[in-house]
Amino acid sequence: MIDTKDNTLLEVTGLNTSFFTGEEVIRAVNDVTFTIGKGEVFGLVGESGSGKTVTAHSIMRLVHPPGRIVSGRIVFEGRDLLELSEKQMEEVRGSRIGMVFQEPMTALNPVLRIGEQIAETIEIHGVRRGNGVRERTLELLRQVGFDDPEKRYIQYPHQLSGGQRQRVLMAMAVSCDPSLIIADEPTTALDVATESQILGLTCGLVDSLGMSMIFITHDLTIVKSMGRSVGLMYAGRMVERNRVEDFFREPLHPYGRGLLESVYGFSGSAKRLKAIPGSVPKLSELPSGCKFHPRCPFVMDVCKGDEPAMKEVAKDQWVRCYLY
């Protein structure tokens, strides 16, 4: 066992995950470090290509060739997941860490009844046996907000709406009582009304079951209302880790400030939005030094040299920037 602080559930340290395509090496996740406490909801935000999903897949060890976890440690419940055998890892997936994906239709088997799919998860992980499996399945369907679990049990995925399918996935993710849920943009494919219901349900469920959650999204509004802490990613790096209240009051990283101004500048009386200039760099053509420096309003000479390291500026507040 590796010693961890009492309340820590997951500790990711110096994670590097790269994709080796031909002669190019795409460093999708670069020196990412963060911890998640028991019962904590951690919002992982960033734009497309920032490395959020690859980070999640690395934790689950679901990075497939040509991708590979190059280095780092992922200590979960006292064990480094990167040192487990594939067989041991299979036990962790599903039973200790549950995952909810973005597209609920592709994540469900179209020719199996809803109840059978949930029951299968419970049986594989050996949580219950015999009649207990069916009972547990009906209980889970009720927990994710279905008034008529018996009817849902015998339905097929195509008979459900997108929001209902996402709830079934949620039921499967929590079915084995995991201590961590990883939700990767679970509401992006849904319309606004359904999204709002699913987010409400997810919050309530994770809270009442005492689970921790990594919630991956590009939508700052969702993080604001769901997370306790937030990790902001840019170009494969985590550039800021902060408490949600502090991040939304006064983000540390210039990129965070720019994002908040360009999203929430609407509500003020400003005539124009303060936009971040330039565009998101491709991972194959990253600038030197701080990856944000070509777009940064506070850029200094030092920013173009070596890349800044993550620095703790106050308790639970980390930033990767030479301004601090």
Next chain:
Amino acid sequence: MGPLLSVLDVRKHYEVRRTLFSVAKETIRAVDGVSFHLGVGETLGVVGESGSGKSTLARCVLLLEKPDSGEVVFDGVNLLAAGGEEVKKLRKRMQIIFQDPYSSLNPRMKVREIIAEPVRFHGMAKGKPDVEARVGEILRSVGLDEDFLKKYPHEMSGGQRQRVAIGRALATGPALVIADEPVSSLDVSIQAQIVNLFLDIRESTDISMVFVSHDLNVVRFLSDRILVLYKGKVVEIGGRDQVFLNPLHPYTRMLIRASRGDFALREEGTNGTGSRGCPYYDKCEDRTKECAGQAPELRGGEDHRVACLHAS
């Protein structure tokens, strides 16, 4: 002066088979009796979730889809009754900007050709030097320099491509621009740049705009008036501040709450009402028995109207 554009009771229904092999057909009422007016220089924001009929409405206005019934009157001419030549002449003055600038730009054309094509086609400039000058001017107006003339779409970022698409739409000097989710496919940090570009266009021209988006914040920032669409029907329409500060329809209120990150916990409704009742009945928080029996009419004053039995 009358409105530039009047859309009157436009309907567009599609018939689809319920499953691959079924004989029974289901009617999708994508746009179901929508009416609105748009004045010169005015921007109308159209909001609604996916499937509400926003895009179909946008396409019907430009006759990219032929409405089943209704009238689309542009500059005094009913497009549905007008002849082909007349529509072509009016097309020059109506342009559309799509969501995805990658699929809306020809990948084999350089930016110069992409913008020069409509300039030549609609006879906005004649002779090579004039066309070149016009293309350069348009490019600058969307915030790109002359280096971009030689680029292909794949050599540009999403934001730059969307600037080119906007430039192409402005190239014919249109009176009406319809923008269908023009920022949704862009990275968050780029969206604000494009929103500012639309703001510049609004301020420096008297182009009328229909701005379609599911993002209430963007719509609020850019629009003079707001139209809220739900299942192909207008549920609320009014001045920007009337709608945002005093939303009358439960659906509008839900959208505004969700845009602030205030999420509801509520069981999804079952399809109980059929086609007779209020389209929002299934999901409504304020529904009563009466709502299941009759579809509410749009009512209220000229500056703010709502389709809800319970709105006061």
